[in-house]
Amino acid sequence: MKNSGLDKDSLQTLIDTLASFGKQKLPLKVRLDLDEKDIFPLDLIRELLGPDIGLHLLFIPEELGGLGGNAYDVYRVSEEMAKLDLGVATAFLAIFLGTDPIVVGATEEQRTYWLRRIADEGLIVAYAVTEPLAGSELSAIRTRAERVMENGEVKGYKINGTKQFISNGGYAQLYTVLAMAPEGPTFFAVEQGTPGLVPGKHENKLGIRSSNTSPVTFEDVYLPKQNLLGGVEGKGLVHAQSVFGFTRLMVAAFGLGGGVAAMLRAIRYARERVQAGSPLAEKQGYMDKLIVPHVVRLEAARALIEETAHRLDQGEPELQTEGAIVKLFATEAGNAAADAAIQAHGGYGYTREYEVEKIRRDVRITTIYEGTSEIMQWTVSRDRWRLHLQDHGQYYKKIAASLEALHREHSDVGADAAALAVNVVQETTERCRVGRLTRNQHVLFELGELMTRAEIAANFARYAAGQAAPKYQPFFAPSALKAMSRICAREAALDVLGLAVRLVRGMDAVDDAGIADFERALRSSAITACAKGLMSDMDVVAKALNEQDAARA
Amino acid sequence: MKILVPCKRVPNPDLKLKVANGSVDLAGTTWQVNPFDEYAVEAALRLTEKGKGGERVGEVVVVSIGPKDTSAQLKQLLAMGANRAILVAGDDSALDSDLVARILRAVVAAEKPDLVITGKQAVDGDDNQVGQILAASLGWPQATFLASILLAADGKSATVTREVDAGVEERRVRLPAIMTVDLRIIGKKAVRNEALAPATAEWEDTQRLASLKGIMAAKKKELREITVESLGVAGGILVKTLRHEAPPARKAGVKVASVEELVAKLHNEAKVI
Ligand SMILES: Cc1cc2nc3c(=O)[nH]c(=O)nc-3n(C[C@H](O)[C@H](O)[C@H](O)COP(=O)(O)OP(=O)(O)OC[C@H]3O[C@@H](n4cnc5c(N)ncnc54)[C@H](O)[C@@H]3O)c2cc1C
Numbered sequence: 001m002k003n004s005g006l007d008k009d010s011l012q013t014l015i016d017t018l019a020s021f022g023k024q025k026l027p028l029k030v031r032l033d034l035d036e037k038d039i040f041p042l043d044l045i046r047e048l049l050g051p052d053i054g055l056h057l058l059f060i061p062e063e064l065g066g067l068g069g070n071a072y073d074v075y076r077v078s079e080e081m082a083k084l085d086l087g088v089a090t091a092f093l094a095i096f097l098g099t100d101p102i103v104v105g106a107t108e109e110q111r112t113y114w115l116r117r118i119a120d121e122g123l124i125v126a127y128a129v130t131e132p133l134a135g136s137e138l139s140a141i142r143t144r145a146e147r148v149m150e151n152g153e154v155k156g157y158k159i160n161g162t163k164q165f166i167s168n169g170g171y172a173q174l175y176t177v178l179a180m181a182p183e184g185p186t187f188f189a190v191e192q193g194t195p196g197l198v199p200g201k202h203e204n205k206l207g208i209r210s211s212n213t214s215p216v217t218f219e220d221v222y223l224p225k226q227n228l229l230g231g232v233e234g235k236g237l238v239h240a241q242s243v244f245g246f247t248r249l250m251v252a253a254f255g256l257g258g259g260v261a262a263m264l265r266a267i268r269y270a271r272e273r274v275q276a277g278s279p280l281a282e283k284q285g286y287m288d289k290l291i292v293p294h295v296v297r298l299e300a301a302r303a304l305i306e307e308t309a310h311r312l313d314q315g316e317p318e319l320q321t322e323g324a325i326v327k328l329f330a331t332e333a334g335n336a337a338a339d340a341a342i343q344a345h346g347g348y349g350y351t352r353e354y355e356v357e358k359i360r361r362d363v364r365i366t367t368i369y370e371g372t373s374e375i376m377q378w379t380v381s382r383d384r385w386r387l388h389l390q391d392h393g394q395y396y397k398k399i400a401a402s403l404e405a406l407h408r409e410h411s412d413v414g415a416d417a418a419a420l421a422v423n424v425v426q427e428t429t430e431r432c433r434v435g436r437l438t439r440n441q442h443v444l445f446e447l448g449e450l451m452t453r454a455e456i457a458a459n460f461a462r463y464a465a466g467q468a469a470p471k472y473q474p475f476f477a478p479s480a481l482k483a484m485s486r487i488c489a490r491e492a493a494l495d496v497l498g499l500a501v502r503l504v505r506g507m508d509a510v511d512d513a514g515i516a517d518f519e520r521a522l523r524s525s526a527i528t529a530c531a532k533g534l535m536s537d538m539d540v541v542a543k544a545l546n547e548q549d550a551a552r553a
Numbered sequence: 554m555k556i557l558v559p560c561k562r563v564p565n566p567d568l569k570l571k572v573a574n575g576s577v578d579l580a581g582t583t584w585q586v587n588p589f590d591e592y593a594v595e596a597a598l599r600l601t602e603k604g605k606g607g608e609r610v611g612e613v614v615v616v617s618i619g620p621k622d623t624s625a626q627l628k629q630l631l632a633m634g635a636n637r638a639i640l641v642a643g644d645d646s647a648l649d650s651d652l653v654a655r656i657l658r659a660v661v662a663a664e665k666p667d668l669v670i671t672g673k674q675a676v677d678g679d680d681n682q683v684g685q686i687l688a689a690s691l692g693w694p695q696a697t698f699l700a701s702i703l704l705a706a707d708g709k710s711a712t713v714t715r716e717v718d719a720g721v722e723e724r725r726v727r728l729p730a731i732m733t734v735d736l737r738i739i740g741k742k743a744v745r746n747e748a749l750a751p752a753t754a755e756w757e758d759t760q761r762l763a764s765l766k767g768i769m770a771a772k773k774k775e776l777r778e779i780t781v782e783s784l785g786v787a788g789g790i791l792v793k794t795l796r797h798e799a800p801p802a803r804k805a806g807v808k809v810a811s812v813e814e815l816v817a818k819l820h821n822e823a824k825v826i
Contacts, residue, residue: 009625010768013632016585017762024759051606052757057765067765551581553567 005070082257087210184234207361377448414489589672
C-alpha cells in the first residue's frame with residue numbers, strides 16, 4: 001500500500017519540535033547524568049508520549065487517531081532521536097517494534113482496539129521476543145502458550161517462559177510476546193499487571209544506559225483468546241519477518257544518527273583545536289583518515305536508507321534484503337565513525353564531557369539488536385544467492401549495465417567504479433556456485449559483505465546523480481555529494497576486489513592458472529586504475545565539511 | 554476574544570550570517586519564527602484557553618508577510634494551536650516597519666480583533682517599531698515589552714507589566730489594544746484570562762511545542778494567502794538599505810607579563826585609567 005506520509009512542512013515542524021524538546025529537556029548535562037547514573041528517564045518518556053508531544057502518534061494510522069507517518073518520516077525522526085540520545089531513542093524503537101505485531105498481524109477488531117489505546121493513552125510498549133536460549137535463532141524460543149479449553153473450545157492460553165533483553169521491559173504497559181503455541185510461534189498481547197507477569201532486574205550495560213533492558217518472566221500467565229494477535233496460531237515468525245524491512249531501516253537510521261552526531265562534534269573540534277600552528281581540520285592526513293571516509297560512508301548509508309524508505313512507501317512489500325543491507329552498512333559505519341571521533345578528539349575524546357565516548361558506547365548496540373551484523377551478512381547473501389540461481393546472475397548484470405549507462409550521462413558520480421564493483425560481485429557469486437563454495441558459512445558472510453558494499457556504491461551513484469527520493473533535503477551541495485559518491489565507489493571497487501580474491505583463492509577454488517583468469521574477469525586492472533583522483537576528491541569533501549561547520553554558529 | 558498575532562520569519566540564528574558584496578547572503582539559510590513572535594503566540598493561546606491543555610475559547614489568528622514558503626512557519630504556529638493563518642505575499646527585502654504596519658492595519662480592519670499581540674522586535678533587524686507604528690496609526694492604546702498580561706473577566710481591559718530599570722511597571726490598558734511582548738511573557742503564571750482560568754492556573758515556563766496532535770490538526774486549518782494589493786495597501790518603503798557590512802573582525806589581543814605593564818597599557822594606550 002502506498003503511503004505518502006507527512007507533507008514536507010509537517011515533517012520539518014515535527015523535527016523542530018524534537019530539537020526543541022532536546023534542547024529543553026535533554027541538555028548535555030542531563031544526557032551525561034542519565035548515562036553515568038544508569039537512569040531510565042520515565043518522566044521524560046511519558047512526556048514524549050503525552051499530549052504536549054505525542055511522538056508515538058507518528059506511526060499510528062490516521063484513521064485511528066495517529067499521524068500516519070511513512071517509512072521516510074520514521075527514518076528522519078529516528079535519525080534525529082539518535083543524534084540526541086540513543087537510549088531515549090531505543091525506548092521509542094521498542095514501542096514501535098512492540099506495536100508492529102498489532103499493525104501487521106492483528107485482526108481488524110484487535111487492531112482498532114489496541115492502536116486506539118496506544119494512540120490515546122500513549123502506552124509504553126515492549127517487544128518481547130528474544131530469550132536466553134533464542135537470540136538470532138528466533139524459532140528456538142521455549143516460551144510456551146498452552147491452550148486452556150472449555151467445553152471443547154479454546155478459551156484462552158497459559159504462558160510460561162522467560163524473555164531476555166527486553167527494551168522497556170521493566171516499565172511497559174503493554175507487551176507483545178512471542179510464544180510457542182501448539183501450531184507454532186504466535187504473538188500475544190499482555191498488559192502490565194496481568195498476574196504472573198514479572199519483569200526482572202534491569203541490565204547494567206555498556207551503552208544506551210538511559211534505556212531500560214530487562215528480562216521478563218511469565219509464570220502461568222492466563223490470557224483470554226482475544227489476546228492472541230491475529231486470532232490464529234503459528235503466524236508469529238511470518239509477522240516478525242514481514243516488518244524487518246521497516247524495523248531494520250529504523251536501526252540503520254540509529255547507526256546513521258549516532259555516526260553523524262559524533263562526526264559533527266569531531267569536525268567542530270578539529271576546526272577549533274590548533275596543533276603545530278594550524279587547526280586540525282586543515283591537516284590533510286588527519287581529515288583523510290579520521291573524518292572524510294566516515295562522512296562518506298554515512299552519507300552513502302543515508303542514500304540507501306532514503307531509497308529503501310521511498311520504495312517501502314511506494315508500496316513495495318517487505319524489502320527485507322534491502323533492510324539487511326542498509327542496517328549492516330549504516331550501523332557499522334556509525335560505529336566506525338564514532339570510534340574515529342574519539343581519536344579525532346585525542347585525549348579529550350577519552351573523557352566523558354566531550355560525549356563522543358558515550359556516543360561510541362551507545363551506537364555499539366546497533367550492530368547487535370534487530371539482527372546482528374553477521375546475521376545481516378548471511379541474510380543478504382542467502383537472498384541474493386537465491387536470486388542468482390533463479391536468474392543466472394542477471395540481477396547484478398543488469399545493475400552493472402544500468403550503472404554503465406548512468407556513467408555515460410553522468411561521468412562524475414563514480415558510476416563506472418560502482419559498475420566494476422557490481423561486476424566483481426556477479427563474477428564471484430558465479431565462481432562460488434561453480435566451486436560449490438556456499439556450503440561454507442565463511443563464504444556466505446563474506447559474500448554478504450561484498451554484495452552490501454557494491455549495492456551501497458551503486459545506489460549512492462544514482463543518488464548523487466540526482467535520482468534521490470522526493471522528500472530529500474540536501475545536507476551537502478551537489479559537488480560535494482558527487483565527490484563523496486566517487487570516493488565511495490572507488491573504495492567499494494577496490495575493497496570487493498580484495499575480498500573476492502581472498503575468498504576465491506583462499507578457498508582454493510582456483511589454481512595458479514585459474515587465478516589470472518579470475519582476476520581478468522573481475523577486471524582488476526580497471527579497478528586499480530580507478531583509484532585515480534582519490535586524493536583530490538578527499539580534499540573537496542574536507543573543504544565542504546570545513547565550510548559547512550563554519551556556517552554553523 | 555479574537556486575537557491577531559503578527560509573526561515574522563527570521564533566518565536560523567544557529568547559522569552564521571554571510572555578508573558579501575554589500576548584502577546579506579541568505580541563500581543557504583533555514584528559516585524559523587521570530588522567537589518573540591512565538592512568545593506572542595504562546596501568550597495569545599493562554600489568553601484563549603481554560604488553563605493548560607484546556608479547551609480554546611475564542612480565536613487566535615496568526616498573520617505573516619513573506620514569500621510563499623513562509624507557510625512552513627505558519628503551519629508550525631497552527632500546530633502549536635493557532636486557529637487560522639493569513640499569509641500576505643511579500644518579499645522580505647522589500648519591506649520596512651512602516652509598510653509592515655500599514656499592511657497590518659489593513660488586516661486589522663478586515664479581521665477586527667479585540668487584541669493584537671506581537672513580539673517586541675524581530676531578531677533579524679532588531680528594529681522594534683512595528684507594534685508602535687501600528688498602534689499609532691490605528692489610534693489604539695499600546696503596551697510594549699510586556700512581562701505579564703492579566704485580562705479582565707469582562708474582556709474590556711487588561712492589567713499588564715513590564716520590567717524597567719527600577720523594577721516592574723504596572724498599567725491598565727483598554728481593549729482593543731496593541732501589545733508587544735518580551736521574554737518574561739512565557740513565565741509559568743505570566744499570562745491569564747480571568748474569565749477562563751483560575752488564579753492558580755500555571756503553564757510550562759516556555760512556549761509550547763508543536764505536538765503531533767497539533768500537527769495533525771493543523772492540516773485541516775485554514776491558511777489563507779492574500780496579496781498586498783487585495784488589502785488596498787500601496788507598496789513602497791521609506792527605509793532605503795544602502796549596504797550591509799559585517800562588523801570589523803576583532804584584532805587579536807596581547808598578553809601582558811605583569812600587572813605593572815597592564816596598568817601602563819591601560820593608562821598610556823587605552824587611556825581608560
Ligand atoms: C540493549 C539490548 C536491547 C534489546 N532489546 C530487545 C527487545 O526489545 N526485544 C527483543 O526481543 N530483543 C531485544 N534484544 C535482543 C537482541 O535482539 C539480541 O541480543 C540479538 O538478536 C542477538 O541475540 P543473542 O544476544 O542471543 O546473540 P546470539 O544469537 O547468541 O549471537 C551471538 C554471536 O553469534 C553470532 N551468531 C548467531 N547465530 C549464528 C549462526 N547461526 N552462525 C554464525 N554466527 C552466529 C552472532 O552474530 C553474534 O555475534 C536486545 C538486546 C540488547 C543487548
